[in-house]
Amino acid sequence: MIKKIPIIILTRDEPGFLKICVDSIVNRTDYPFEIIIVDNNSKSSDQLEILKDISVEHKVIYNDKNNWILGFNLGLAYVKGSEHLDRNYYVLTDGDIVVPLRKDGVCWLSFLTDSLNNKFFIGKIGLGLDISNLKKSPNLAKAYKDELRYLKGKKYSNFVLAPVDTTIAIYRSDLFVHDEFLIYPGHASLVKPYYYVFRTVDVYQAKHLGWRKYKKITSSDLQSLHSKIKCFSLFSAYMDPNELKKAAFHYRFLYKIKLLFKLYWAGKVAFFWGKYIIKKFPRNFNEIQSKMR
Known part of the structure; x- marks a missing residue:
């Protein structure tokens, strides 16, 4: 089955x-x-x-x-x-x-x-x-x-x-x-x-x-958009500029200064890769080299 x-x-x-x-x-x-x-x-x-x-x-x-x-x-x-x-x-x-x-x-x-x-x-x-x-x-x-x-x-x-x-x-x-x-x-x-x-x-x-949401935005949509920007800034996620430009200035500013959060998540990615490579070195390192070629 x-x-x-x-x-x-x-x-x-x-x-x-x-x-x-x-x-x-x-x-x-x-x-x-x-x-x-x-x-x-x-x-x-x-x-x-x-x-x-x-x-x-x-x-x-x-x-x-x-x-x-x-x-x-x-x-x-x-x-x-x-x-x-x-x-x-x-x-x-x-x-x-x-x-x-x-x-x-x-x-x-x-x-x-x-x-x-x-x-x-x-x-x-x-x-x-x-x-x-x-x-x-x-x-x-x-x-x-x-x-x-x-x-x-x-x-x-x-x-x-x-x-x-x-x-x-x-x-x-x-x-x-x-x-x-x-x-x-x-x-x-x-x-x-x-x-x-x-x-x-x-x-x-x-x-x-x-x-379709990019075409117009209501006041309730704006509240949801601001919540989304806070969330996406915290997790360093990409937002479409068409959405972002409809938000209030301070929310757009928050999105622009998300670098610290981006560094955190980038560090986590680097940690997982380091653990993966070390675990079965050198095989996993060779896999990466092969993929790059």
């Missing part, structure tokens, strides 16, 4: 998107899966009501604070205590994603899982994003430029070699150089040297609903 793949959704105050995201997974996925939602201390009453409805059929974990991607680790802890779930692969996604339709009768999760099963050098695959509407919006010019840049990487079959954040991706459980599968700021720099990270291209493209 095939065990279910855990799909962990991280969300905060996005009631307009979350139900669409969950419904798309339920209606467009044939491979066995289980949805685990981690809510990062939402304040929206609409969001909390939707989470209450969703919890009837899916696992919902409430975080008592907003700590950005560290929230994924609450979902991972739940998975590690669940024998019925597959702990070889994890799907992580934000709550503003719509998964693609089936192609030739094959759903997106079957395609990603089969790809990892058959291509052992791939450690992580992200779904490419539908950018057809980006070109028409001046507010999304940078996002459009970034997505085009990702498509210029080396092609392999239906994939392109490109960085992938937590938008939506499938991960091997042994992807990172630290001993267990956990998500930290800077986790993209912690991929083992013999694994490559790809995105799908042309096939199985997801929709990123969150881009």
